[in-house]
Amino acid sequence: MIRPSMCWMVTLLLLQQAGLVAERVDPALVPSVFAPESVPAHSISNLATFVLAITAAIFVVVVSLLVCAIVRFRRRANDDGTEPAQFYGSGPIEAAWTTVPILIVLVLTLSTARVIQEVQDARKPAGALDVQVIGHQWWWEFRYPKLGIVAANELHVPERLATFLELRSADVVHSFWVPRLAGKTDLIPNRVNSMWIEPERPGLFVGQCAKYCGAQHAKMLLRVYVDTRGDFDAWVRQQQQLAERDSQVAAGRLVFERTACINCHSVRGTVGDGRFGPDLTHLMSRDTLGSGALENSPANLRAWVKTPEHFKPGVLMPAMNLDDAQLDQLVAYLTTLK
Known part of the structure; x- marks a missing residue:
């Protein structure tokens, strides 16, 4: 049976897409998990699609059985009111409704575990970019330790290069989430978490803090600029310069x-x-x-x-x-x- 929360998620997604048509918003700027544009995001999106397919099949089976029961055993005009023959217990049916859910849960558990291991235990390439992400109320700090750069709220990374993010919090719990690039990961005080992205194309990808962190949580927005290698190198050179003294x-x-x-x-x-x-x-x-x-x-x-x-x-x-x-x-x- 599909959980109410999943129904709400699908409904909100459909409303979001309808809003895009009405407002003519660039679809590339919509933070959707169903439009992955980074290696870990593809793994997460494939898993989500797989889970939705299984739960949709369960929904169809359950509704079909329900409709069949309603139609076949409905009260008829010539019903004499006598109680129909009763059957108590069925070994094959009880075995089926016990075994099938166990197998479904097992498949979903193993599929999820595989994706978690694939994303979280990915090996860091020698040429990967390192970025320290520090969450504040209510803004983002980005530090590039090997490049000597400090930025805020707008993260720049090169395309087709793994970028490993070291996540910290300066105050309360935050959560870094850019749906098109990766799953969300929490920033917890006195703890260092990590995640990685590997964008496939240049462009702007939007996200925000996904954990309620205070009054202005909704305005703790996040922008990731994926640059070509040449543009990223130019941005690095510009950011490494001292402030101009005019x-x-x-x-x-x-x-x-x-x-x-x-x-x-x-x-x-x-x-x-x-x-x-x-x-x-x-x-x-x-x-x-x-x-x-x-x-x-x-x-x-x-x-x-x-x-x-x-x-x-x-x-x-x-x-x-x-x-x-x-x-x-x-x-x-x-x-x-x-």
């Missing part, structure tokens, strides 16, 4: 360095070395602000710095209470961090 925005840099900004944020090449908030060295190279809360533009950046609470109620970043002149100077400086 004399025309020196006043804004002073605002950054003389206020509480440096307590939480880091800009390489300045005195700012905070670790509580995202690294801002290449802030304007990102497409979004606030872990996907809004598009990254000078106007949105100014609004975010002025009142971050407006976009993410409960956000840990305080309003800086800068006057308009200081705010304009600070934003002018931040927009040079590309």
Whole structure:
């Protein structure tokens, strides 16, 4: 018998696809487990399809027997009300309804165990990319230890190369999930988990934290950019550069360095070395602000710095209470961090 939760999952998937048709959203940006584009995601999708096929067959058999019983043994117009002949117990039938479920559970268990072993125990290739993923309330930190790069909320990886992710949490339990690339894996305080992806094509893949982690859990979004090898190498070179020192925005840099900004944020090449908030060295190279809360533009950046609470109620970043002149100077400086 199909569980109600599975019926809900199928229903939500159909509603999601109907919404795409109505809104003309790019299907590639829909986080669907049924459209895998990475090696581990294919294994998970195949298992899900296999399980759905078996449970669908069970559903068809059960419903068919139910319909047959309703039709064949329904009350008829010439029914005289006498009790029909009764049969108590049937060895073959009892053996069947005991053996068949055991075999089904055994097959599902072995299939699931095989996929878990295939995904979790995969050998790490010599040339694999290493990335440390740190979950914060409510944003993502990405560290590339071998490349000396620190990024936030937007993960860049090369296509057709295994990327192994080391998952940590700085506060509460989070969960890293990009459905098209891999299954979800939890980030647990004081514990290191790991997972890997191997995307098959360049493009943008979206996901989010899949574990309730506080008031702004729904806005802890995640973007994975899969680049060609050449584009990824260019991105690495750009990210390894120090922050540009533009004399025309020196006043804004002073605002950054003389206020509480440096307590939480880091800009390489300045005195700012905070670790509580995202690294801002290449802030304007990102497409979004606030872990996907809004598009990254000078106007949105100014609004975010002025009142971050407006976009993410409960956000840990305080309003800086800068006057308009200081705010304009600070934003002018931040927009040079590309």
